[in-house]
Amino acid sequence: MSNIKEKIIEKLLLASSLITILTTIGIISVLIFQTIGFFREVSIIDFFTDTEWTPLFDNKKFGIVALLSGTILTTLISMLVAVPLGLTISIYLSQYAPKQLREVVKPMLEILAAIPTVVYGYFALVYVTPILQQVFPAMSGFNALSPGIVMGIMILPLISSLSEDALYAVPKTLREGSYAMGATKFQTSFRVIMPAALSGIAVSIILAISRAVGETMIVAIAAGQQPRFTFNPFVPIETATTYIVQVSSGDVPQDSIEYKTIFAVGMTLFVVTLILNNISFWLKKRYQENYR
Amino acid sequence: MAKTKEKKKFKNRLNVGSIPKSKYYDYQDKFFNYFALCCTLLGVVVLALLLFNVLSSGLSRIDWDFITSGPSRRAAKAGIYTALVGTLWIMGLTALIAFPIGISAAIYLEEYAKKSRLANMLEINIANLAGVPSIIYGLLGLELFARALHLGGSLLTGSLTLALLILPIIIVSTRESLKTVPYSIREASYALGATKWQTIWNQVLPASISGIFTGVILALSRAVGETAPLIVIGALTFVPYVPESVMDSFTVLPIQIFNWVSRPQKAFSVNAAAAIIVLLSITFIMNGIAVYLRHRWQKKIKW
Numbered sequence: 001m002s003n004i005k006e007k008i009i010e011k012l013l014l015a016s017s018l019i020t021i022l023t024t025i026g027i028i029s030v031l032i033f034q035t036i037g038f039f040r041e042v043s044i045i046d047f048f049t050d051t052e053w054t055p056l057f058d059n060k061k062f063g064i065v066a067l068l069s070g071t072i073l074t075t076l077i078s079m080l081v082a083v084p085l086g087l088t089i090s091i092y093l094s095q096y097a098p099k100q101l102r103e104v105v106k107p108m109l110e111i112l113a114a115i116p117t118v119v120y121g122y123f124a125l126v127y128v129t130p131i132l133q134q135v136f137p138a139m140s141g142f143n144a145l146s147p148g149i150v151m152g153i154m155i156l157p158l159i160s161s162l163s164e165d166a167l168y169a170v171p172k173t174l175r176e177g178s179y180a181m182g183a184t185k186f187q188t189s190f191r192v193i194m195p196a197a198l199s200g201i202a203v204s205i206i207l208a209i210s211r212a213v214g215e216t217m218i219v220a221i222a223a224g225q226q227p228r229f230t231f232n233p234f235v236p237i238e239t240a241t242t243y244i245v246q247v248s249s250g251d252v253p254q255d256s257i258e259y260k261t262i263f264a265v266g267m268t269l270f271v272v273t274l275i276l277n278n279i280s281f282w283l284k285k286r287y288q289e290n291y292r
Numbered sequence: 293m294a295k296t297k298e299k300k301k302f303k304n305r306l307n308v309g310s311i312p313k314s315k316y317y318d319y320q321d322k323f324f325n326y327f328a329l330c331c332t333l334l335g336v337v338v339l340a341l342l343l344f345n346v347l348s349s350g351l352s353r354i355d356w357d358f359i360t361s362g363p364s365r366r367a368a369k370a371g372i373y374t375a376l377v378g379t380l381w382i383m384g385l386t387a388l389i390a391f392p393i394g395i396s397a398a399i400y401l402e403e404y405a406k407k408s409r410l411a412n413m414l415e416i417n418i419a420n421l422a423g424v425p426s427i428i429y430g431l432l433g434l435e436l437f438a439r440a441l442h443l444g445g446s447l448l449t450g451s452l453t454l455a456l457l458i459l460p461i462i463i464v465s466t467r468e469s470l471k472t473v474p475y476s477i478r479e480a481s482y483a484l485g486a487t488k489w490q491t492i493w494n495q496v497l498p499a500s501i502s503g504i505f506t507g508v509i510l511a512l513s514r515a516v517g518e519t520a521p522l523i524v525i526g527a528l529t530f531v532p533y534v535p536e537s538v539m540d541s542f543t544v545l546p547i548q549i550f551n552w553v554s555r556p557q558k559a560f561s562v563n564a565a566a567a568i569i570v571l572l573s574i575t576f577i578m579n580g581i582a583v584y585l586r587h588r589w590q591k592k593i594k595w
């Protein structure tokens with residue numbers, strides 16, 4: 001009797017874990033199904049080569065490049081902020097900082113990661129953009145620079161904590177060996193520990209890029225909703241994620257071509273983040289093997 | 293052969309043999325120390341600026357009327373009541389759906405399926421799901437729950453979508469907590485004749501429960517702040533009445549904030565700041581509870 005009960009419980013637990021597989025199947029089939037419907041009406045060549053994105057106008061054009069350039073631009077700006085700052089912080093916290101300071105600063109950085117992204121969007125639009133406009137008077141009220149910078153701040157804790165883990169994973173003997181040679185902390189950090197932790201640091205950066213690509217609310221609020229193929233950080237743009245939000249919050253008839261576009265855009269996002277994530281998994285596995 | 297080549301490359305990169313002694317390097321070291329300290333404090337300063345900015349523009353707007361009024365086209369009369377109630381509904385429903393499934397899945401992966409091929413596949417899959425942008429979950433919810441299952445833009449669709457979104461986070465953190473229970477505890481239980489489930493239910497779960505709670509509360513606080521997937525499934529921005537069943541349409545605080553921020557009038561931006569204070573309070577309280585639980589748990593249990 002108790003044997004049967006044990007078996008039933010095991011099957012129930014198994015069923016719960018299989019829900020995660022069903023989720024993946026669900027995501028992929030929904031995206032593929034609607035994307036196929038989309039490409040029945042739009043040529044795949046136009047999708048990748050056209051530089052205008054105007055599905056909501058009368059003269060419909062479907063050049064995903066116009067959305068992707070927005071995504072790439074904001075991601076690039078956020079990385080320019082988050083990577084140097086995040087790496088410096090991770091080196092400081094793991095090699096330099098006194099213990100008390102670490103214990104105060106680390107939870108504070110974690111708070112940055114816990115703040116909802118819509119709050120960052122507000123911060124970018126209401127606080128950061130006006131400040132930047134004083135520096136760059138030509139800048140528009142909606143632009144890529146301000147949400148890019150704020151997104152960098154949001155991603156900062158991700159890079160700093162993952163890189164710190166990677167720095168910690170470097171065997172102590174390497175560090176001690178370097179000190180024994182008379183090297184300073186700076187030399188030890190940058191010539192011994194950083195190179196040894198390089199793949200772990202790369203993992204943190206790739207995951208951060210993936211986060212930035214999929215980030216929605218900050219750019220939806222502060223970057224504007226004007227798809228254009230540009231790398232000018234001062235003008236309004238639209239990212240792929242913002243477009244999905246824009247269509248979802250408007251009144252678009254289901255099964256229309258406008259409706260299908262959000263799935264084609266979603267598919268593009270999904271594929272990009274999937275590739276980035278799996279590169280990072282592969283790298284992580286490799287560096288974990290290195291120290292075993 | 294490949295190994296020695298790699299080692300050689302590694303040694304070249306280290307390059308510690310050629311460090312000349314000089315005052316210059318001491319200054320370099322000191323300079324970097326202060327520079328890095330500034331960078332670290334910059335993160336804290338930005339956090340302080342953000343909080344100060346939100347508090348200074350929103351705090352005076354918060355009063356009892358703001359909490360108990362519904363939406364309005366006039367900023368001065370608008371409140372967050374329906375959004376706040378919607379957020380609480382979503383919180384409760386999402387927890388109800390995601391906690392049992394997530395914890396069960398974690399127990400299966402950690403206690404039953406160790407190192408099988410299925411477990412390996414599940415693990416890779418969960419890692420991938422954790423990296424899928426939240427807006428993609430919104431597309432899944434829109435097609436699967438809202439359309440195929442005819443649930444529409446209801447509370448149920450919203451919480452099912454968010455439950456799927458936080459499932460990977462719950463599974464990963466629950467597994468971490470289960471891992472901290474030493475194997476000897478399980479063996480002792482088996483030695484007394486307990487079955488596998490009895491061991492898990494009576495020994496492993498009680499020993500790891502506060503760790504599990506820490507993880508699930510953090511996951512839930514993530515769900516509370518989510519905006520994009522709920523917009524995609526068709527949650528409304530203007531809901532004049534309070535939802536009374538899981539099939540009702542709804543709005544939540546982040547969507548209300550998004551709606552107010554998107555309007556050009558200054559008064560609505562003040563409303564947004566006030567709503568942000570409420571949202572951040574909820575997030576911080578949940579994080580505080582999680583940190584407290586983790587702290588107590590680490591203190592209490594020393595194997």
